[in-house]
Amino acid sequence: MDAPAPTPFSTLIRTASHQQHTEAENTSFMSDMLGGRLGLAAYRRYTEQLWFVYQALEAGSGALSADPVAGPFIRPELARAAQLERDLAHLGGPGWRTDLVPLPATAAYAARIEDCARTWPAGYVAHHYTRYLGDLSGGQIIRGTAEKTWGFERKGDGVRFYVFEAIGNPAAFKREYRSLLDALPVDDLEKQRVIEECRRAFALNTAVFEALGREFPLSA
Ligand code: HEM
16 A cells, blocks of 8 residues: 655645744734734835845855755845835935834844754755745735735835745745755755744744834834
8 A cells, every 4th residue: 555645845834833823923023014003114114124134044055056955046036135225215314224224022033043054955945934934924914914004005115025026926836935945855854943943933933023012112
C-alpha cells in the first residue's frame, strides 16, 4: 500500500503559525486600527516601522536572488520599499526620513531579518513568507480600513504599500508562492527550523504592535 502523501510544507507553515496569526491580529493596536479607532499619527508611526522592516527584507535581497533556497522567492513585483517611501512622503512630507528612528522592537525585528539574509537563506524565506503573503492577504483589509478612516484616495498615496500593481491575480500568485514553499529544497529538519523562524517572525511583529499600542493607547 502507498504511504499517505506527506502534508505540503505550505500547509505545515500556515497551520503552525495560525495561533500566532490570531494573536497578532488581536493585539490592541491592530484591532484598534482595523476598528478605525486610531488617529493618522498612529498609522504614520506604524508605516514608518514597516519601512525599516522592508528595508531589511529588500536591501539584502539582491545578493540572495541567485541562492537556490531563497532565490525563487525574490520577485520584483513584491518589493515594497519604494511604495512605502511614497506613502511616507505623503504622510510626513519630503523630510519624512530626517530623524526617523525605529522603535527598539522594530530594530530587533529588522536585525533578525538582516542576520537571516546574510547567513541563513531558509530563515530569510520564513520572514519573507510572514510578511509578503500576509500583505497579499490581510493587508488588503488594512488598506480598505485606512482608506475609509483617514480618507486616502483608493489605492493612492498613503496606502500604496498595500497595492501590488504588478500582481494582477493575487490568488494565483499566492498559489504559485505556496508551490515554491512546497518545493523548498531543504530536508525535514531544516523545514522544522524554518517553521520555528516563522513563529519567531510573528512574535517579532507582535512585539512591534505591542510597542505601538503602548505609544498610542486609546483614551476611551
Ligand atoms: C489585523 C490584521 C490582519 C488581518 C485582518 C489578517 C487577515 C488575514 C487573512 C484573511 C488571511 C487569509 C487569506 C487567504 O486565505 O488567502 C491571512 C493570511 C496571512 N496572514 Fe494575516 N491578517 C492580519 C495580520 C497579519 C500579520 C500581522 C501577519 C504577520 C506579520 C500576517 C501574516 C499572514 C500570512 C503569512 C498569511 C498567509 C497564510 C497562508 O495562507 O499561508 N497577517 N491574513
